[in-house]
Amino acid sequence: MRIALAQINPTVGDVAGNTAKIVDFVERARQQHAELVVLPELSVVGYPPKDLLLKPALVERAERAVDEIAGHCQGITAIVGYPMKSRKGHGRPLHNAAAVCRDGEVIDRRLKSLLPTYDVFDEHRYFEPGKQTDVCDLNGTRLGISVCEDLWGAAEHFDRNLYHDNPIDRLADAGAQLFINCSASPYVVGKHAKRLDIVRRLAKDHGLPIVFVNQVGANDELIFDGNSCVAAADGAIIAHAAAFEEDLVLVDVPAVGASAIGNRQSAIESVYGALVLGLRDYARKCGFKSIVLGLSGGIDSAVCAAIAAAAIGGEHVTGIGMPSRYSSEGSKSDAQQLAENLGLTYHEIPIETAHAAMEQTLAPYFEGTTPGIAEENVQARLRGLILMSFSNKFGSLLITTGNKSELAVGYCTLYGDMAGGLAVLSDVPKTMVYDLARWMNTDACPLYQHVGGAPIPDASITKPPSAELRPDQKDTDSLPEYAVLDEIVDRYVEREQSARQIITETGFDAALVDRFVRLIDRNEYKRKQAPPGLKITGRAFGFGRRVPIAQGFDPS
Numbered sequence: 001m002r003i004a005l006a007q008i009n010p011t012v013g014d015v016a017g018n019t020a021k022i023v024d025f026v027e028r029a030r031q032q033h034a035e036l037v038v039l040p041e042l043s044v045v046g047y048p049p050k051d052l053l054l055k056p057a058l059v060e061r062a063e064r065a066v067d068e069i070a071g072h073c074q075g076i077t078a079i080v081g082y083p084m085k086s087r088k089g090h091g092r093p094l095h096n097a098a099a100v101c102r103d104g105e106v107i108d109r110r111l112k113s114l115l116p117t118y119d120v121f122d123e124h125r126y127f128e129p130g131k132q133t134d135v136c137d138l139n140g141t142r143l144g145i146s147v148c149e150d151l152w153g154a155a156e157h158f159d160r161n162l163y164h165d166n167p168i169d170r171l172a173d174a175g176a177q178l179f180i181n182c183s184a185s186p187y188v189v190g191k192h193a194k195r196l197d198i199v200r201r202l203a204k205d206h207g208l209p210i211v212f213v214n215q216v217g218a219n220d221e222l223i224f225d226g227n228s229c230v231a232a233a234d235g236a237i238i239a240h241a242a243a244f245e246e247d248l249v250l251v252d253v254p255a256v257g258a259s260a261i262g263n264r265q266s267a268i269e270s271v272y273g274a275l276v277l278g279l280r281d282y283a284r285k286c287g288f289k290s291i292v293l294g295l296s297g298g299i300d301s302a303v304c305a306a307i308a309a310a311a312i313g314g315e316h317v318t319g320i321g322m323p324s325r326y327s328s329e330g331s332k333s334d335a336q337q338l339a340e341n342l343g344l345t346y347h348e349i350p351i352e353t354a355h356a357a358m359e360q361t362l363a364p365y366f367e368g369t370t371p372g373i374a375e376e377n378v379q380a381r382l383r384g385l386i387l388m389s390f391s392n393k394f395g396s397l398l399i400t401t402g403n404k405s406e407l408a409v410g411y412c413t414l415y416g417d418m419a420g421g422l423a424v425l426s427d428v429p430k431t432m433v434y435d436l437a438r439w440m441n442t443d444a445c446p447l448y449q450h451v452g453g454a455p456i457p458d459a460s461i462t463k464p465p466s467a468e469l470r471p472d473q474k475d476t477d478s479l480p481e482y483a484v485l486d487e488i489v490d491r492y493v494e495r496e497q498s499a500r501q502i503i504t505e506t507g508f509d510a511a512l513v514d515r516f517v518r519l520i521d522r523n524e525y526k527r528k529q530a531p532p533g534l535k536i537t538g539r540a541f542g543f544g545r546r547v548p549i550a551q552g553f554d555p556s
Contacts, residue, residue: 022080038182
């Protein structure tokens with residue numbers, strides 16, 4: 001059977017646009033003599049649709065769209081994901097379904113069994129689980145059709161099995177000859193290797209090929225990497241779609257004499273691809289044609305600017321340098337050099353006059369107090385005001401430049417450097433920011449090839465990081481070395497380790513660990529007011545991490 005993997009980038013809620021894209025991919029697959037074309041989970045409405053699923057109009061449009069798609073399936077079969085009204089008189093009103101379309105009609109439907117509720121997933125809020133165990137016959141081949149999480153039910157793949165049954169085993173017991181999985185599996189660094197391992201193992205354990213088709217594109221915080229693939233019955237990966245872009249891959253199953261292929265991206269390359277796609281799609285799907293950001297000459301703003309240039313082109317990006325009395329000449333020249341390297345529009349707007357005016361305004365009320373954070377943050381908030389003014393005036397998306405390490409412990413200013421529409425690096429630890437910058441400055445990076453050399457000035461990478469809000473300030477005045485801080489953040493936030501466990505396993509100073517895990521908890525109020533950020537790790541500061549602000553838990 002010739003099968004087409006239709007790895008598409010849907011827009012959440014745009015049923016008409018998604019339907020037109022699906023029909024186009026179906027037609028392209030037919031022209032290449034495919035018998036079956038497989039599309040991602042909920043591809044008609046895009047994933048995750050969240051509370052749009054509570055709108056009856058969306059569900060009705062989706063069901064009509066599936067009928068329309070079926071009308072284009074002449075001489076080809078399509079498996080399409082969509083939200084289906086439940087026919088039960090109890091439980092939740094919808095199923096997460098895959099429709100099998102052929103010869104102008106929907107000939108079968110398969111319902112998702114395992115509904116995830118961890119991390120960013122909340123499918124029990126909307127969907128009733130399906131309990132089907134039968135297979136679908138297609139021209140004499142028995143297809144075992146599953147949806148996304150159904151593939152992840154095998155206990156041996158995890159430290160703790162979240163589910164009581166394994167839909168893939170049930171499909172095999174029902175006589176499946178070929179597994180099909182329609183998926184919308186979000187990107188996390190290192191996750192695709194685990195996906196490939198699961199697909200290989202299931203294929204080999206059951207002696208049956210698996211077709212895995214994943215959504216690509218970004219929707220709000222979540223990035224979907226694509227990387228659709230096919231495993232032969234012996235577990236070898238015999239077809240693999242592109243990462244971070246739409247693709248249509250044709251494969252004959254079973255494959256005779258096909259060569260096994262491997263994962264082709266390094267971890268840091270995949271992080272770069274994810275962030276570029278995440279920013280590009282956020283801007284495009286929200287209607288922004290240009291981006292504005294502050295350029296300090298430091299590593300974070302440099303990496304953000306490079307990602308913005310790669311996402312929408314440097315000619316559509318404006319960088320603004322806003323030096324104060326504490327800014328070094330090197331910081332100013334590094335910001336200007338970066339803008340020249342990337343082809344950005346660059347403006348330098350000193351804040352000294354506004355800063356002095358604010359100091360004069362506040363002087364009568366601050367008299368007799370010791371200058372400190374309040375005075376320092378005036379500078380950050382003046383910069384936020386300037387950047388938001390550019391965003392409002394020119395309709396540009398303002399991106400923030402803070403990284404996960406700083407956001408974790410509150411080393412950032414509300415209504416200052418946190419002001420903006422999207423936090424590009426909010427899930428990227430500082431040590432990884434440096435890794436990204438170094439990789440971008442090699443010819444392995446597409447941006448390096450595009451601009452004709454290293455985009456990021458070497459000084460931005462090598463100089464000690466500083467907020468430059470007071471004389472001779474360094475990040476290490478307030479924070480430990482970033483390698484230490486990032487280890488604490490990873491263990492406390494992502495691995496949910498206790499302070500005592502972190503101290504025991506790392507040998508870090510007990511007082512330091514206690515201080516910074518307390519800071520992580522105490523600064524939840526800041527993160528709740530931050531713009532949405534792009535998720536690349538297993539535990540981001542976003543809607544997948546639900547920590548109360550007013551609470552009395554002692555982490556020490």
